[in-house]
Amino acid sequence: MSEELNQATKDLSLEEQPQQAQQEVEFKHPLNSKWTLWYTKPASGKEAWSDLLKPIISFESVEEFWGIFNSVPQPNELPLKGDYHLFRDDIKPEWEDERNTEGGRWSFEFKAKNSVDINELWLRGLMSVIGETIQDDENEVNGIVLNNRKFAYRISLWTKTTTKGKLFQIGERFKKVLKLNDADSIEFYTHKGSDSRDAKPILMI
């Protein structure tokens, strides 16, 4: 299974692949940044984290985004403990990446898995990120993550910093993107404070 995933992504090189694609097709709608879609497959044995997390493909245009989105399985088709990550440039979807270390994440869990349209919400999240409408400041948002767990779907928005003024504005927009009510609250956790299991959010809106 892991071999198949490797086979599917063997030709992917984060640095070279988009240039090759641009040589073939001229895209009319370039994005502000290059984005990379990552996938974490569920652990099935003694596999290291690095073996589970793989980049699927990178893209830099609206046309490519739609082509990729139409081709990959939808969130509700993922296995349990399977995750999608969409991150800017070559930022790895890990706390350890130096561009993530000083940041954190807005997060919301959809516990009623059967009654939520997670495919639509994930698409809205992706569009807000690649279209850059989720933020005013340039490159404050590093990426967006979808986790499929037994008890819930979770969508998280990863930020570069923990500056509360910026976070509040991004959080308000994130709530609208996820179609949340006033009664629903999203939480912000810093990556540094998330080491322990009883980590508490520093912000809630």
Place this chain on the structure above:
Amino acid sequence: MSNKYTEAQLIELRSTAYVPTTVDFEIFAKSIQEQRELQNEQERRGSHVGIRPKFNKKPREKKLPPQADAEGWVTLDHKKKSESFSETDGLVERETFKEGLEQDTKKSGQTAARIKPNNKNISSSRPSDPRDITAEKPKSKFNAFAALDSEDEDSDDDE
């Protein structure tokens, strides 16, 4: 920030989709489907075999002490214990007894067995076996007349 797209603008451009050829999405989709099937199979087997631990098992109910009724009486629930002496045990004991009896009969040459009951467990003071009468007879007797004679002799001496 030069390239910004609203949600509506992006949806409008959906028809311009271009599928990159650098990745075989069919293989990727197939691997994800296999992962799901594997999980479903594990879930199905797990639920049948019952290997999952039961964390929510109800604790055993504590038995309350017997409660007195309005008149102060307590009804105790004595359950009769099951018989530990089985039918087989009885048969074995009977056969052993029979064999022992036959051997005794052969040794003594008698056709009827003599059985000596144990007096200790019989409530009557009378021995059930007549031979025990002699066995339990006191070995020395007090002779009252002899005793009187000896007293007379003593008194004569005093006078």
